[in-house]
Amino acid sequence: MRIALAQLNPTIGALEQNLKKVKEYYQAGLEREADLVVFTELALPGYPPRDLLNYKGFLDKERSLITEELMPLTAKTGVPILIGANHRQGNRLYNAALLLENGAIKSTQLKTLLPYFDVFDETRYYTACQDRKIEMLGDIPTAVTVCEDIWNDMEYFSDPLYDIDPLEGLFAQGARLLINLSASPYHYGKHTLREDMLPYLAKKYNTAVIYLNQVGANDELVFDGSSLVYNNRGELLYRAPIDKEELFIVETEDLFKPASKIVSPDRDDIETIKQILEIGTRDYLSKTGFSKAVLGLSGGIDSAVVAALAAEALGPEKVLGILMPSPYSSRHSIEDALELAENLGISYRTIRIDEPFDTFINLLNKGEGPIMDLAEENLQARLRGLILMQVSNREGYLALVTGNKSELAVGYSTLYGDMAGGLAILADVRKMMVYDLAHHINDLHGKKVIPERVITKAPSAELRPDQKDEDSLPPYSLLDPILELYLEKNCSPSEIVAEGYDEETVKQVVRMVDVSEYKRRQAAAGLRITSNAFGVGRRMPMARGFEYF
């Protein structure tokens, strides 16, 4: 049997547009003489549709496109479609895989494990399947599963999240092939995990494995494609691209014999992160109707890395950097920002904020001149935010936020100032990893497109004379691991101290994180690269007590 698999990049909620793509790839499958064409989880709504699922009219439209457009195709051609779709039974909604064949729904496989943690809300919408059965695809008994259903092996995972493993029952029924329709967003380590766990399953059950993943980004989530095919020895036969739509073919006879050529495994590294951030940037702009981006260039490392990533993702001609020096900006920062813009080939403008700053100081300080308080630091940041938004609103650029995760975590940032913009590319990238990205970008270019001094100088917001980040924060080399423990590992402050960190520093950091929740509540969407990013996946109260625990 010849199976065509479509790794697609849907736009959330664009049912008709996604249908058009599904039909094109179905046609391409037919041209390649496929006996079956497979699509990902919730292929027409795109994943995650979130509260669109609360609209019965939306679900009705999805279903009518399936019955009126896709089912007739399978009648006409005789080639079935396996597709992820919403499926209602009475008042209950299921996340399902539908097998469309000869103009009808031949069978329905329902998702059993509904992720409810982190960015996932599936229990908000779906009922879990209680009854799993294998599917005959041609003459191959197949475990057709949806995403999470393969991620709960009781031996592989030391701490499985769910009480049941749907695979146990399916393989007890004699499945020889595992097909998984996924929409699985990236976080660091996922490639490594996936390419370790899937061959484990292949060997454990003596099954071939076809893992089909969504590709492309939706809001903060980047779906990393990289669909995979293993034979029943656990040998990797194929990996689809991380960042592109693709139709690929699997001959089932190849799945049950030794590989003629084994694809080497993939491991997450800094290049993976870079790719994910670029996909996220590209798709957020294209799916919100923007083609160009503007950002402030401070001469610091965060804006340098954001500019470099945006230039790579969108093309340098689509990126505008704006230098907005104040009286407190250093000469070297301006030089470095200009050199960066030249190196990247992006366009740039300089709009000094001295005049509006003076105007406001006159207005607000009653002619007394600056008093150099925190409010005036915020004022400078907000004047810059205002200029970026003016350019954004008037000229149609999306404003990129340049702050990193470490800053966002401890609130070392100004609401409506440097936090202003539509997308925060580095919102889940801790400062030390921003340095790694900078080095990696320069390595890839074979030259210092990010000027050396940008990387080596001490980080500074330059909002008052001789200011350094370390005046207000622990050094990033200490801050970042504490943040990782508190934010990504859910360690309590006392557990972090038990790891060997100074108690006062831990208390300081945790308190800074907790009291700046209100800023993050109003932050731009950030691209998720860890298992615990800010945004939809971390839900913390703002008005709360701050007690040590």
Place this chain on the structure above:
Amino acid sequence: MRIALAQLNPTIGALEQNLKKVKEYYQAGLEREADLVVFTELALPGYPPRDLLNYKGFLDKERSLITEELMPLTAKTGVPILIGANHRQGNRLYNAALLLENGAIKSTQLKTLLPYFDVFDETRYYTACQDRKIEMLGDIPTAVTVCEDIWNDMEYFSDPLYDIDPLEGLFAQGARLLINLSASPYHYGKHTLREDMLPYLAKKYNTAVIYLNQVGANDELVFDGSSLVYNNRGELLYRAPIDKEELFIVETEDLFKPASKIVSPDRDDIETIKQILEIGTRDYLSKTGFSKAVLGLSGGIDSAVVAALAAEALGPEKVLGILMPSPYSSRHSIEDALELAENLGISYRTIRIDEPFDTFINLLNKGEGPIMDLAEENLQARLRGLILMQVSNREGYLALVTGNKSELAVGYSTLYGDMAGGLAILADVRKMMVYDLAHHINDLHGKKVIPERVITKAPSAELRPDQKDEDSLPPYSLLDPILELYLEKNCSPSEIVAEGYDEETVKQVVRMVDVSEYKRRQAAAGLRITSNAFGVGRRMPMARGFEYF
């Protein structure tokens, strides 16, 4: 038996502070010779603790306060405590009611129905109880339940959300008293519903009902107290205040005989909304450490109502209004704003934005003067936002956002401009209800504290000459019902048209709502008064297709 019930206002996450309060009220219960003292759902963490529940250290601390502080009290006094608490069994977490007696946990009642819709995420954290049993309180067989567990009567509700009704089993076991530990946030209609459903249960099961609710606000949620006591005839014996902590006593012998005096039922009205908004304002400030608030006074109705509510909630001396006229501000707006401030007795300042506006126009338009585009309208709003934030940051005021739900829905607002601030009091109040509030406030004062002209003039943002809201939007009397259907009833656009609304208008409104999701993503927290507010309860993708369905 004499039961003392504590309707308390916890601060989320403030375990020790909440414990202190629990102990005080326990002591007060002892002084009133109670045989049992009862506290609400998750009394020590406060509800909802959200992702604090992902911190094992947080749960450990809660439990240790129960075992080390509360349990010994019950040993010492002989008076048991019934309290809502987190309860771990192995890897599973339950939302539970613990009966502490003689220094031990005598019994544990686990929550069965875990709300997962709207603002609720309980399936994210909790496992559902599978096994319910009645509790002997003195000699009364009692159904001890937690919040949602009483809200799924299969006869009362035409479309019950869950498959099971825990009450059926509990009353089959012979319960004669129903005690419900709640933390149930307000939305419009809830008083009416509650005081209809609870006596229904009393009569259906011939049971007395004690409904104990949390009071006070946490972020966007306002818990409306109003704890209730019914005898087994469904006669209302007592209602606790909507806005205050209170310990009240129930003599169980009164529960099983005709009421000597029946309390008349409460129905939601505009006064309820006003109270809820004031509680939400007062608590958000106090729980985030603010005592005073600043807002922009435009002379329009939204800022007038916000100022009046804030003055009532915080005291007029704690409210600062700032008039920030531009060249496009009308004379009557300035007069009306001044009159309002005088009427309310709040302090005010005038800071014109002409100068900073001119400075920016010079800087950005290269000396050409205003070009009167949308970006310049946003610029004016942002200059005002910047001034408010400067006063907020420098002087310690919380900035209040004055926009209403209708504006926020259709994106008729400026990010970082009029949307800047920490709390949006009217974010869930549609424009037509803002008028109702204005009339109601004037009625309560017995005079026009909100000047008549503020109410009668056509709404305008005054960002260009002769601008009217209706130049850009349908009239609010048409817009608001469409918004209600789309946002609060989850009607699809085609269903709204089927209700008799013009198709082009519906499409325009729905599109405006959908494309401004990115603004709401960065909006301040808003107080929830409907069953479907923006904020944590409505989770919509930003990058998405906008297709008619």
